[in-house]
Amino acid sequence: MKKHLLTVAAAAGILFTSFGGSVSAHENVYTVKSGDTLWRISQNNNLSVANLKEWNKLTSDSLYVNQKLSLLAPHTHETQSVSTYTVQKGDTLWGISTRHKLTVAQLKSLNYMTSDTIYVGQVLKVSGAAETPAPSQISTVSKAQMVITEAKKYIGTPYLWGGNTPAGFDCSGFSKYVFEKVGISLPRTAATQFSGLKTVSSPSLGDLVFFSTYAPGPSHLGIYIGDNKFIHAGTSTGVTITDMNNPYWKPRYLGARTAF
Secondary structure (H helix, E strand, O other): OHHHHHHHHHHHHHHHHHOOOEEOOOOOEEEOOOOOOHHHHHHHOOOOHHHHHHHOOOOOOOOOOOOEEEOOOOOOOOOEEOEEEEOOOOOOHHHHHHHOOOOHHHHHHHOOOOOOOOOOOOEEEEEOOOOOOOOOOOOHHHHHHHHHHHHHOOOOOOEOOOOEEOOEEOHHHHHHHHHHHOOOOOOOOHHHHHHHOEEEOOOOOOOEEEEOOOOOOOOEEEEEEEOOEEEEEEOOOEEEEEEOOOOOOHHHEEEEEEOO
């Protein structure tokens, strides 16, 4: 009878976890459902894709239904009470931190953030200690270079509408895939990347540059690599490097955004 009661209690603990209550390291396991992606799971659970992959020893972004994923770092035994906030249009880190009686530095530490960039729909942890120490911060310059180095690995990959893997990329699928490889999560489409990231007057290494092509507004994008060039998944070229002064692209340029 005692064993049965313990089993019921453990099950109740798991139920409470799904609603954001007290989270035990041993209960914090997620079961993959149809349609899940690493990005979606990481955002819903206030993690980075890089941490999710590291903690579960994943060597690719592939998932399968009913796969079990740990949502805590190995050997984490601390019980946490966590509250979250979903970023709305017009929000800033300062506004969110003030509303939840945090400093900007505390908010960034809770969410392992290395920049002030936030985007609509992003889920931020606003209470509860971090499960593990935040990873050592990498300078913006080196992080940008990591993005560019990763992007160049896929030169020649064919264009695929809706593609977001090395089997084929569309423009936003390419940028999202590359940035996630270095631990930075982006929204999925060109429009949401344009609206959700921080505006910069001119692009620096690793920033995203946007163009208006087949439709008004941001309908194409690439990653700026310096010397007025960008790397992108073009419909006719696949992943390639292009000069922004190209007669086709120059008049269609809309502006730049940064994820750093």
